[in-house]
Amino acid sequence: MPETEVVKVQMFEDLVLRYRQNLVSSHDFHSDKIAKLLVYFLMNHTRIIEGSELCDFLWQKGESNNPIGALKNLVYRLRVTLKDTLKRDDFIVTKRGAYGWNPDILCELDFEIFEASFHEAKAAKDRDEKKEYLERCVNIYRGPFLPKLSGDHVILTSATYFQSLYHSIIKDLSAIYDEEHLYDTIEKLCNRALKFETLDEKIHYYLIKSYLCQGKKKLAMHHYKQTVDLLYSQLGIQPDNELKNLYQEMLKDQKEQELDLQKIQSNIQAEGSPNGAYYCEYGVFQNIYSLQARQAKRLGISVYCGLITVKPMLNIPKGSKMYLNLIDRAMKNLQHILSISLRSGDVISRFSMTQFIVLLPTCNYDTGIMVMNRINENFHIYDPTCKVKLLCEVKELELS
Secondary structure (H helix, E strand, O other), rough: OHHHHHEEEOOOOOOEEEEEEEEEHHOOOOOHHOOOOOOHHOOOOOOOOEHHHHHHHHHHOOOOHHHHHHHHHHHHHHHHHHHHHHHHOOOEEEEOOOEOOOOOOOOOHHHHHHHHHHHHHHOOHHHHHHHHHHHHHHHHHHOOOHHOOOOOOOHHHHHHHHHHHHHHHHHHHHHHHOOOOOOOHHHHHHHHHHHHHOHHHHHHHHHHHHHHHHHOOOHHHHHHHHHHHHHHHHHHOOOOOHHHHHHHHHHOOOOOOOOOOHHHHHHHHOHHHHOOOEOHHHHHHHHHHHHHHHHHHOOOOOOOEEEEEEEOOOOOOOHHHHHHHHHHHHHHHHHHHHHHHHOOEEEEEEEEEEEEEEEEOOOOOOHHHHHHHHHHHHHHHOOOOOOOOEEEEEEEEEOE
């Protein structure tokens, strides 16, 4: 069959069919039910489907008083739409109460090519061959699978599956580009992928590394901080060791040798900020904590640490959108209050989704409790409508 006789079907990003010089897309159907029916025919284009199966797919139990009649009407409307747009009236065939895609009309579906290319990449033993298949997958994946119809369980399951494959492809391809030092290519690849999925830590890792290896240190640091905040607010987790190690690499000073100590001191003062408490990533906090503990042991003094936990006062499911929004609001407020309520020598870090940890040098237990009470009071004055309470604890550093 000539190339023009094949129906080319796109389901990533949108439902689009191209046949000869004609095209039909999701908005041409004027009904999600008709679009869903066509999708089911295409996803099962190698078989004829019983009417009862189609009814179960299209309607919940009891949703239609006459599902078989409603199905016949939908099939008729689908045929009319395809005839009007693609100029052919035999795409859908009927056989004694069953329906299906016409087996005499070849169709080329993007998700089938995508999945086949993924498996070819996994089976490839040559790196260049593997890269070629992975790049083909990336080019095919225009966006999520049928996002306009994602409310359906069958379609949602497929969308989740293809999204999972896409994440794996991005990471495998980034690893290959990393070996080839193609960091500009990694940057473009990962930035595009993060438009579709923001919570894959490994993709963030490759993007940050690409920035760092291109000398875009500020951009790398900015994206790292954004990623840490995202992981805390959406998943309640700290970055993994691989991302933390990359952060430590970013912190290394790459400046050329400087023999003038006064210039070095001036540079440190310019980069530092003496006002307010010092907020840092948890990995840096651990280093400062260790240093303070060693100093306190040597000098025979006490250093205290505070832990502040945000707890919702409303009875809402943990992990729900309302819960996440409340926690996000409270943690942003608390970070601001900590920065203005503590001294410039104090150190703050986010410990978990709902907790900040505070290092309080040159402070005794009673003063530490007073500081926690002040933070609690300032927090509720700052945003009295935020329905959370603060659980505060003060403990002396263990000097092992």
